[in-house]
Amino acid sequence: MAANPIxxxxxxxxxxxxxxxxxxxxxxxxxxQDMDCDLLYALEPSEVFESRESxxxxxxxxTAARLPIAASIIRAQIESLPASDDSETRPTSYALAEAGRVxxxxxxxxxxxxxxVSSKTPPAVLGTDDVxxxxxxxxxxxxxxxxxxxxxxxxxxxVYFEQGATHQALELSQQSLLEKLRWLSA
Amino acid sequence: MSAATPAFPINLTAxxxxxxxxxxxxxxxxxxxxxxxxxxxxxxxxxxSYNCTPDECENAFKKIYGVLSLLAQQVMALDLPVVAxxxxxxNIKNVPHQDDDPNRAMAIAGQLSGLAVxxxxxxxRHNLTHEPHFxxxxxxxxxx
Numbered sequence: 001m002a003a004n005p006i007x008x009x010x011x012x013x014x015x016x017x018x019x020x021x022x023x024x025x026x027x028x029x030x031x032x033q034d035m036d037c038d039l040l041y042a043l044e045p046s047e048v049f050e051s052r053e054s055x056x057x058x059x060x061x062x063t064a065a066r067l068p069i070a071a072s073i074i075r076a077q078i079e080s081l082p083a084s085d086d087s088e089t090r091p092t093s094y095a096l097a098e099a100g101r102v103x104x105x106x107x108x109x110x111x112x113x114x115x116x117v118s119s120k121t122p123p124a125v126l127g128t129d130d131v132x133x134x135x136x137x138x139x140x141x142x143x144x145x146x147x148x149x150x151x152x153x154x155x156x157x158x159v160y161f162e163q164g165a166t167h168q169a170l171e172l173s174q175q176s177l178l179e180k181l182r183w184l185s186a
Numbered sequence: 187m188s189a190a191t192p193a194f195p196i197n198l199t200a201x202x203x204x205x206x207x208x209x210x211x212x213x214x215x216x217x218x219x220x221x222x223x224x225x226x227x228x229x230x231x232x233x234x235s236y237n238c239t240p241d242e243c244e245n246a247f248k249k250i251y252g253v254l255s256l257l258a259q260q261v262m263a264l265d266l267p268v269v270a271x272x273x274x275x276x277n278i279k280n281v282p283h284q285d286d287d288p289n290r291a292m293a294i295a296g297q298l299s300g301l302a303v304x305x306x307x308x309x310x311r312h313n314l315t316h317e318p319h320f321x322x323x324x325x326x327x328x329x330x
Contacts, residue, residue: 087211125215127213129222139216162293
């Protein structure tokens with residue numbers, strides 16, 4: 001299903017791995033085939049239940065109540081934004097919730113065990129803007145992808161992609177981000 | 187006899203070197219972000235410094251992650267006028283805000299970051315003596 005464009009002029013995270021001794025994955029080489037490793041073995045028992053609940057609210061299409069490790073890594077990066085000293089401005093609670101919901105949901109779908117996509121996903125750069133919105137971006141060769149989560153519901157969120165002279169901003173949703181992450185990683 | 191003070195605003199010459207500070211780690215890692223219009227730049231334009239050193243640019247901020255430079259000529263070639271409003275401060279005009287035109291805002295930011303050169307970067311610097319609330323007016327002219 002095609003995403004609704006906002007405006008078409010087109011012609012065109014430090015991972016916070018919560019492991020307990022297991023090897024830390026290199027986010028620069030995260031691939032779909034590696035995602036049989038899920039979060040459970042890295043969590044305390046109390047966190048497993050929390051993980052299942054958060055997955056059900058963030059991604060209804062997931063067949064398993066387990067978060068792929070890539071999704072857990074990006075979630076940890078997002079959750080670390082409020083405490084980060086490397087950002088100018090703290091993210092708003094709205095932006096934080098939306099980023100967690102959309103990005104983690106897209107990652108969960110992209111790296112699910114049922115996914116047939118074998119991909120090399122570059123690491124995300126996460127940061128805030130000057131009013132507490134969150135901007136996530138990925139670069140792979142000549143392809144650039146960004147997801148902007150506005151600081152409040154009255155402002156505009158979007159997903160932007162660019163390759164060469166082709167660029168476009170689309171309405172941001174978990175599905176539109178997932179499609180572009182697959183495009184980026186292809 | 188002292189030289190006459192130019193009447194601002196004035197269009198900068200093509201060979202003027204413009205400086206833009208990197209103000210977060212994310213901007214350091216994705217330099218396009220440094221050229222996204224901030225809320226307080228909506229009316230004035232994208233703030234840059236000129237006719238000053240990278241040290242002077244850095245000293246205007248409490249925390250900085252590097253400095254980018256690009257030529258006024260390169261910016262003007264994108265149909266973006268560069269207008270000085272102070273002896274060491276200028277604004278790049280016609281840059282849209284993401285809220286108004288996200289596609290063009292991101293594309294222009296990408297073009298500007300592609301032209302920019304990192305002349306001071308990587309090492310985070312803290313200016314411990316910097317007092318942003320009491321910065322002299324001339325400091326405002328340095329970068330943004």
